[in-house]
Amino acid sequence: MLLKPFLLKLYSFLPILLTLRLGILCKSLFSFIFLIFEYLCLTLVPLYFRCFTDST
Numbered sequence: 001m002l003l004k005p006f007l008l009k010l011y012s013f014l015p016i017l018l019t020l021r022l023g024i025l026c027k028s029l030f031s032f033i034f035l036i037f038e039y040l041c042l043t044l045v046p047l048y049f050r051c052f053t054d055s056t
Contacts, residue, residue, distance in 0.1 A: 015042065
């Protein structure tokens with residue numbers, strides 16, 4: 001039962017870590033902006049669906 005939330009958290013952090021690694025390698029502002037945008041999408045979208053789909 002605890003495996004599903006763990007996998008969801010792992011899935012949400014993998015692209016962030018990859019983008020952060022790319023940002024360190026490139027040292028560009030675009031990678032940092034993309035990192036913030038990706039983090040917001042990966043955190044707000046699951047929260048939105050969780051709130052509006054589990055309320056039934």
